[in-house]
Amino acid sequence: MPRSFAAFRLRAAVSAIGIAAATPLPAAEAPGEWPMFGHDHTNRNFSDLAGIDRSNVARLRPAWMFQTGVTGYFQAQPVMVDGTLYLSTTQNNVAALDARTGRVLWTYTHKARTEKIFGPPSNRGVAVSGGLVFQATMDGRVIALDAKTGKVAWDHEAVRPEEGETETASGLAQQLGGKPVQGSSRLGFKMPPLVAGGLVIVGVSGAGYGLHVEDEAGGLDGGSVVGIEGGYGRRGWLAAYDAGTGQERWRWYVTKEDGWEGAFSEKTGDGIPLHRDIPAEKAAAPANRQAWRVGGGSLWMTPAFDPDLGLIYVGTGNPAPQNFGLSRPGDNLYTMSLVALDVKTGHLRWYYQQVPHDEWGYDVAAPPFLIDHKGADGPVKAVASASKTGWIYVHDRATGKLLARSAPLIAQKNLFEPPSTTGTVVSPGPLGAVSWPPTAFDAASGLAYAQVRHGAATYTVKTVPAGPDRPEIRYTETGEARAEPSFSTLTAVDLGKGGSIAWSVKSASRLSGGTLATAGGLVFSGEEDGHLDAHDAASGQVLWRFQCGAGISGPAITYSLDGRQYVAVAAGGSSFTKGSGFGTGDALVVFSLPE
Structure with a gap:
């Protein structure tokens, strides 16, 4: 259960900096806010603030620090509105802080109905x-709090406690070698909500079922993901709730009830062979007509929104059972897709499936972002999607037409080769190339800045023989291919020049949390070893580093008050730091230049 919010405590601000208190300006007049996830509806994670720039970033230092008292999995991006910084934690506690000093204005302690949740208890932010x-x-649950007091305005139960319940994890622990097994127990939410058109829009995770088996070090990163044959997934969905009352207005399900098999595509939409056994899938289809009912499709991150078109854009997750395709023949629509939905009704306008019939865990997890694409006849309103497969895709916002695909961000190996009994090594593995952490985009330069994981996984089909009380169990085990190179790069992709790689810089430890770009010519990027780095946006050169004391696992933001610019980031580690030698923590660290 969550710790009491009495455990929230404020470490003394760095008093030598001498931050002066001031009365906040009205929201309409306050400059330099960070009002929502991704900064605005474009999801670009870019700020036009330039007070901190290439010439002075080396002098950046802590201004204040806030410790939540809840350690680990601290993935939230803060929001700053009208001089108040709003922050959520693992365990879904919320704090409102004076954005100048870190003084606590109010706290909300979440009382969860259950300790059974999907995966680590991470939360990635709030909306204001x-x-x-x-x-x-x-x-x-979807909850609204009064922004001035923290009191609950409404609390809507969006998922019943028993929805998504399964006991498969405990039942298979002994059969999988006795190693600790973590599995989906129910649906829940991770993403920061999107508020648009008077609606609060959010999607569930935990639908694309997969067991996670711990490795020797006690972590999940080097361990395996097990996709088991049969109906162990749940049906993913995105829903909109009335911002004033919490009443549900519409719900869109990821898995298509009528025709989820699709066209049995032999290639991806951009022409890459999928190496599928189409005859075998079609032969298995009659016995699996109802597979869509447990077909997966988690939604990991906040949609982008085009108010002129009235469309939201969101990526969908893997089909279930994860990494094992025989019991879900067909393309498994609309998993592994970038989709455009009508914001008022939730009706599907278009979709682009990056990986039909996925068997590798290539969720479209990263938040999409809006750009203006340079077409032959002039600018085209477009939406970009950084992928786990190793490309950035660019689509026409109105139609979904694929306009461009970047150069590969990684060295791909055996891409889309199916799992086998001898083990198939594929790069990238299920953690990406680019996973859920956001990609920043600077419209002036046309550069997108992505944290890219270089690594491979081994996909092995295994069988547990039938026993007295159970049938034979077939599953795919997915583990890190340790003989393959494994590292991270911060990579700049020139979307204004055909998606070429402008520069790529290898990091000392794995990158995490996502990127923030500013008009000061800087890109901020976090590492799992605790460093927050500031890179020259034009060259990638590291201009400043600070050790925050725990892994950076959430996206940084920047804001300004009274003419002073700040940079804020959560430092709490993640599930991937367990057993890695890097600690977890509970701190929000806020930086500024000395006065």
Whole structure:
């Protein structure tokens, strides 16, 4: 259960900096806010603030620090509105802080209905709009808090406690060698909500079922993901709730009830062979007509929104059972896709499936971002999607037409080769190339800045023989291919020049949390060893580093008050730091230049 918010404590601000208190300006007049996840509806994670720039970033130092008292999995991006910084934690607690000093204005302690949740208890942020703070929780609730007091305005149970329940994890622990097994127990929410058109929009995770088996070090990163034959997934969905009352207005399901098999595509939409056994899938189809009912499709990150078109853009996750395709023949629509939905109704306008019939865990996890694409006849309003497969795709916002695909961000190996009994090594593995951490985009330069993981995984089909009380169990085990290179790069992709790689810089430890770009010519990027780095946006050169004391696992933001610019980032580690030698923590660290 969550720790009491009495455990929230404020470490003394760095008093030598001498931050002066001031009365916040009205929201309409306050400059330099960070009002929502991704900064605005474009999801670009870019700020036009330039007070901190290439010439002075080396003097950046801590201004204040806030310790939540809840350690680990601290993946939230803060939001700053009207001089107040709003922050959620693992366990879904929320704090409102004076953005100048870190003084606590109010706290909300979340009382979860259950300790059974999907995966680590991470939460990736809140939304603030119309005097309310919105949060979607891991125990399946959408909550509105009064932005001035923290009192609950409404609390809507979006997922029933038993929805998604399964006991498969405990039942298979002994059969999989006795190693600790972590599995999906129910649906819940991880993403920061999107507020648009008077609606609070959020999607569930935990639908694309997979067991995670711990490795020797006690972590999940080097361990395996097990996709088991049969109906162990759940049906993913995205829903919209009335911002004033919490009443559900529409719900869109990821798995297509009528025709989820699709066209049995032999290639991806951009022409890459999928190496599928189409005859075998078609032969298995009659016995699996209802597979869509447990077909997966988690939604990991906040949609982008085009108010002129009235469309939201969101990526969908892997089909279930994860990495094992025989019991779900067909393309498994609309998993592994970038989709455009009508914001008012949730009706599907278009979709682009990056990986039909996925068997590798290539969720479209990264938040899409809006750009203007340079077409032959002039600018085209477009939406970009950084992928786990190793490309950035660019689509026409109105139609979904694929306009461009970047150069590969990694060295791909055996891409889309199916799992085998002898083990198939494929690069990238299920953690990406680019996973959920956001990619920043600078419209002036046309450069997108992505944290890219270089690594491979081994996909092995295994069988547990039938026993007295159970049938034979077939599954795919996915583990890190340790003989293959494994490292991270911060990579700049020139989307204004055909998607070429402008520069790529290898990091000392794995990158995490996502990127922030600013008009000061800087890109901020976090590492799992605790460093927050500031790179020259034009060259990638590291201009400043600071050790935050725990892994950076959430996206940084920047804001300004009274003419002073700040950079804020959560430092709490993640599930991937367990057993890695890098610690977890509970701190929000806020930086500024000395006065």
